[in-house]
Amino acid sequence: MFHQDARARREPVSVTPDRKLTRRALLSRAALAAMAAVCPPLYAQHGNLGLVTPPVRLDDVWLVDQTGKKRRLNDILLQGVTAVQTIFTGCSSVCPLQGALFSALQERMPQIRARYPVQLLSIGIDPLSDSPSALHNWLSRFNAGPAWNAATPSLQDVDRMRLALSGSPLPLGNIADHSTQIYCFDASAKLRWRSADLPRLEDVCDVLGALGRT
Structure with missing residues (x-):
């Protein structure tokens, strides 16, 4: 169905000269180019990779979304197959890459x-700064639909929540x-798959497709 190890060779992205590039398309290509340039050892792996066996249901905590609405985590996840990332809106290092990847x-x-x-x-992991307005602005920055x-x-x-997502018994490091x-x-x-850090776009698409068909 899908592979446990998402680390594979990156395929070049073809460009059609006469295609008019949208802002979203430019962000997509910027993400792929930036991830190809990142040296993997700079980013430590956090927890296990690949299939989560058995699947895990996280504690159903309250979240506040970009509109200011208070929502249960599982109510959001039950809306479909979901790809989740952790970010904080004040981050200027890897979070822009994560936003471009999404x-x-x-x-x-x-x-x-x-x-x-x-x-x-x-998911904003800096509750003191990741307010609804900050989340809204962050999403707008990447033309989120x-x-x-x-x-x-x-x-x-x-x-x-961060520990449950990582699946690691190790203590959390600095937020940065x-x-x-x-x-x-x-x-x-239920959590079914954990990627490598800054994974290949194709791997995430393959997993979401597989989960969506089961």
């Missing part, structure tokens, strides 16, 4: 054949060294 994924989502809707969720939302847990829940993995959930709100 922008590229958003471009590719209409091509994913699945029985369930596919959606994206950016209706299938891409952002939300922040409470200060008391954020570290517990947060994971750049993508976590894929099935339509029953």
Whole structure:
């Protein structure tokens, strides 16, 4: 169905000269180029990679989304197959790469054949700064559409959520060294796959497609 190790050779992105580039397409290509230039040892792996066996259901914590609405995590995840990333809006290092990666994924989502809707969720891990307005501005920066939302847990829940996502017993590091993995959930709100840090776009699409067909 899909592979445990998402680290594979990157294929070149072809460019059609007469194609008019949209802002979203430019962000997508910028993400792919930037990730190809990143030296992997700069970003430590956080927790396990590949299939999550058995699948994990996270604690159903409250989140506040970019509109200021208070929502349960599982209520969001049950809306379809979900790719989740952790970011903080004040980040100027890897978070822009993560945003560009999700922008590229958003471009590719209409091509994913699945029985369930596919959606994206950016989780803010700095509750003191990741306010609804900050999340809204962050999403706008990457031209997020209706299938891409952002939300922040409470200060008391954020570290517990990060540990559950990582699947690692190790203590969390500095917020600036947060994971750049993508976590894929099935339509029953269970975590089924953890990517490598800054994964290949094709691998994430393959996993979302596989989960959407099961």
